Amino acid sequence: MIQRAKALLYDAPPQPSIDTARTTAQSHFRTLRCGTPFQPRIDALARTNDWYNWAGYRAPHSLWDEELEYFAIRSQAALFDISPMTKYRVEGPDAEAFLNRVTLRDVTKLKSGRVHYTAWCDDEGFVLDDGTLFRLSPTRFRLCSQERHLPWLLDSAIGFDVTVEEETAAVAGLALQGPTAFAVLHDAGFAGVENLKVFDLADFPHDGDPQGNSQVTISRTGFTGDLGYELFVPSEQALSLWDRLMAAGELRGIRAIGYTALNRARLEAGLIVANSDFVTSEHAIRADRLRMPDEIGLGFMVDLEKGHFNGRRAILDARTKKRLRHVLVGLEIEGSIPAEHAIVYYRKGQEVGLISAAMWSPMAKRNIAIASLARPFGDTMVDDLWVEIYAMRELQYQKLMKRAKVVPRPFIRLDRRTANPPAGF
């Protein structure tokens, strides 16, 4: 028997290709950074040629002026391509139960046509990622995240009647954010979009599709703390959707923007970014960099009433034994010099943490930051905190020791974000 198996192995010369889809995909090595479905439009607008690598895609840091792109978010309508965001389709009779097992929040409370911000942990209770969960139907979900989790999701799905598929490339996404965002959608003919409340989603017909049977999924969500929406279409419909919005938004000041502007808006909104404000557990080389939800401000998501979920035991244990070592806080720092990556001190001398994101906020008119501190600092001890800012000015560090105050996030609250119906500026 062994002899026969051997003979089979040795005598088998290479067979002609059988899997053409696989061999067709070989050519990817020629393009290390892929374009998104919107790339032709974005390339046409890219005056600065200032690109970065977002999960293997060529994404703009800025397109024409990072300052003015930020103001487009706050005063007009900004269009940001979110297609590189990792997207998983989770579908099946057990989809709800499966996601309830994987993620921290109670998915049974997430109704069809709703979105919630959630996170998921490994068995040790360390955060694998945060993201948004879209309930597209009772049995169909879309999970959007920064990092990739297919092995984790598939392994967790054992025993559930559910399919998990990665659909990042198949689904194009756009964030339309800013005070005139609603008006742009309205003018673009998305009838009924005024009914969407924050975290609602619905499908709308897309007239750009010649067959007339294509749909746009629009959710009232975003990453800016402003009035805004996210739109998803099959990637073949991407360009017609872009054109539809741009045409409708011309008089509403619609502008395409890059990540630098968005990153400012998200910081004002107090939102965290995986692998920027915390290290995701599948990427942390150093074991002490792992974080539980309570250590990065996501403790509110943990639902201990809903039954078992991945990491529950470890999180509960850490809470009971008071083994939560870190805390993520918002800081307001005196002065106007941004404190990016500055060390946080107690009484100007004892090192207690690090700032992961900082800016002078044009909306709050304050110097704001997100920091990770070692408890009890930032938790029960919030006084006498300082940050040391090394501001490089013409080849010299101007060292500033500035007082920092722990403040709640978000740093800004805009009524227009949640107003119903949304205002048509």
Add this chain to the structure above:
Amino acid sequence: MKAWDAIVIGGGHNGLVNACYLQRAGLDVLVVEKNGWVGGAATSRELTPGFLYSNCSYVCSLFRPEIMRDLELPRYGLQVISYEGGAVFTRDGDYLANYRDHDAHRREFARFSRRDAEAYDRYSRDVTRQCRFIQPLLMRTAPDPTSFRPRDIGELLYLGRKFAGLTPEEMALTLRFWTMSISDFLDEYFETDVIKANFALSGIIGTALGPMSPGTAYVLLHHYMGEVDGSVGAWGYARGGMGAVTKALAASFQASGGTIRTGAKVDHVLVRRGKASGVVLAGGEEISGKLVVSNADVKRTFLKLVEEKELPDIFLRRVRNFKIRGSSGKVNFALDSLPEFPALPKDSPVYRGDMHFTDSMERMERAYDDWKAGQWSADPFLDMVIPTTLDPTMAPPGKHFMSCFVQYAPPKVNGREWTDADRDGFAESVIAQISDYSPGFRDRIVHMEVRTPREIEVEVGLTEGNIFQGELTFDQLLFNRPVPGYAQYRSPVGGLYMCGSSTHPGGGVMGAPGRNAAAEILRDLAKPTTHMSPAHDVI
């Protein structure tokens, strides 16, 4: 008669590294090399006019940058050209490539399995964690756990603290990693056979074990700890072949006043009253030296160069039992044109990287079955590179040098010595496999060198042709390498030291054994080691 301060037996890379450090510490050092050239297993040989053969080791990554810096190897001409990737050809006419770019690598894996493509991050996180644990140990003398010297206790504490610094989960993984088979380890991450075969290669290279043998996971780690000029994990070609490494070392050694004698085969080490006092060459010439350092492997050194009566029984027995089994060979080709691989796009970077044809774990294990039966593998595992795609100095214009590392090849064929006919059969198994994926390959061959374990042992001096001077399994590492109680480069004979890959941290063109041995010798001589850079920090 002149008495040298130190005589180094063998001009391989570790012998030369050791000699360089000793010479720079002010010793008067002689290197004696049996061949007419230096280099040991890191050589470039013009075996046919116009073609330089890296006929033993063939790629560069593990050589410690601290040593390159101390010995000024870039100044003495060493250039390493990194390459971007490689591939395993699959029997269905496709291939699985490895690309340096993280996202390209993921997309390539996704052609075979989207799940495995995304599992790579966790795999590389875990392997990186293990590398970070081991890497600081490479440039330190392993502690002797039976010793109560403050230094050994300090080093043991260092190891202990490093281990204690791990989380319980990491400790479990570490112990598993050191003892598992590469096949079991990969099963924890991947489900696609060709993807597992792709990674498993590094777990069996140079080792007389199969991918399903316990202990092979660590061998993989050994190959992940390298870099090219600071680019971690990169592999490259030394310009001018691997001999460029030892050429630069020899130039550095001679520039600092050292002496090399080639064509000087050592017959035995002179031992007087339990202490080494020089060497006797094959022709009978005596050379006296205050101390002797052997770059030869531990078996060759103590079973051939030192009289048995000078050695304790238990030491001898352990040397005899040290696993240094022949498992691989090489077939090197001069080609009159670049081979074509119809599966590969013409502009693929894979042409410039490492190529393999073993696309399943079972094929790899069955290749090992042949070895166990005392035969070379009918369907061998090849690690094949064409360095001339990046280094035109090694062949005439338009022509190419191709190096094929071949596994498995037993030290003896069916229990008898290799014959020339065996050697030809071994070469044919390689040519046949390449030809399956590269039509017309045979017609491009203008010259070929075939090295079975027999040729490697005779020509290079490696016992059984074992490229690592002893297998890298955990029972033969750290304070057990090569022999418990003699893991600090010293031997039962006073003034006789070891500096080859048989010693900690083991094989590969790394230079660390040669350097660490020099540090121990200088310690015994109470000489300063300020010219030796400490190991780079791992933070």
